[in-house]
Amino acid sequence: MESSFCKFPLTELTELLASKAPVPGGGGAAALAGSLAAALGSMVCELTLGKKKYAQYEEDLRELLSRAAALRTELLALIDADAKAFEPLSRAYSIPKDAPERAEIMEKALKAACEPPMEMARRCAETVELMSELAEKGSAIAVSDVGVGTQLARAALLSAGLNVRVNAKSMADRDYAGALVRELDKLELSCVPLAEVTYAKVLARIG
């Protein structure tokens, strides 16, 4: 990987994503979508802060803004982290199936490749929760942006989850794989329905 994907202009980034280059792939796309959701969270806070009608939420909104800004940069950084962790796995898959060292290298690469998407899933779950709070406390003029952030964070959570699941499935260490999948199930079971409720609230506020 030459440099950070975060320095790539959108056009080049999507071209590279569309190519058969091993990275970025679905993991990087998930992290970027999560980062866009968190960015919308910041935007909604910025558009609400200072408005008389929402003065009662001032303190909460400052806290939400700071969390959203952190989530945006963390998720963006996970694009590169995912690429870095995926490359050794991509190399491991090209080791001949009968090579004696293959199993150990593969297992190590699979575990490492699960870490960035697992971290993405945690951050996207937080972003879904943040959006749910903004559906109550965010300015009416930005209500559609809360809905967009919610849908993108939900999609990014499930997408990061797929990247964990596909690698966990191939692991020899079933206890380790099971723990990853259980954590993921828990995040999804709590945050996917929450995202649906938030989206329904947004639709209701739009009327």
Added chain:
Amino acid sequence: MESSFCKFPLTELTELLASKAPVPGGGGAAALAGSLAAALGSMVCELTLGKKKYAQYEEDLRELLSRAAALRTELLALIDADAKAFEPLSRAYSIPKDAPERAEIMEKALKAACEPPMEMARRCAETVELMSELAEKGSAIAVSDVGVGTQLARAALLSAGLNVRVNAKSMADRDYAGALVRELDKLELSCVPLAEVTYAKVLARIG
């Protein structure tokens, strides 16, 4: 708008999205998410073409690849189109409420601001359909990418939809607004369940 958002590096783009600048907003984020989904569609085609196991789908995959590439660039171009259409609306909202010319300028701006997200919704619906075909015809090594593309296209469709709904709601011309919302409802009612089915198939293939 100084230049195309497509030339912005990711970090700057997400910073601008997070700010209170009027554009990009939820519409631009939706278009970008849709473009990422279409890019993953291309990637899945590229990773499948030429594989003996999928030779029966060769012709279909070439057609899908060409559609995915077109969707990616069309959705990317809609980021700028959305910004261009949103700015007059943003200015219309700042016209004093009692100014006699306000209603006409506002109505024109609302109609124009609905066009890019409506076009996004159509393109995202096509992307959901494309992904559904790739869940059958795409290589097993890229099955998680089909799932990511599906979730992102679904989220982008609903997100573009919110941007149409929020502006359609304020229109004086209720027939025009109704036609937009009916087209949107139709796209969502057909493509959201299709995305859920595709995602379930992906989960089943991952096992």
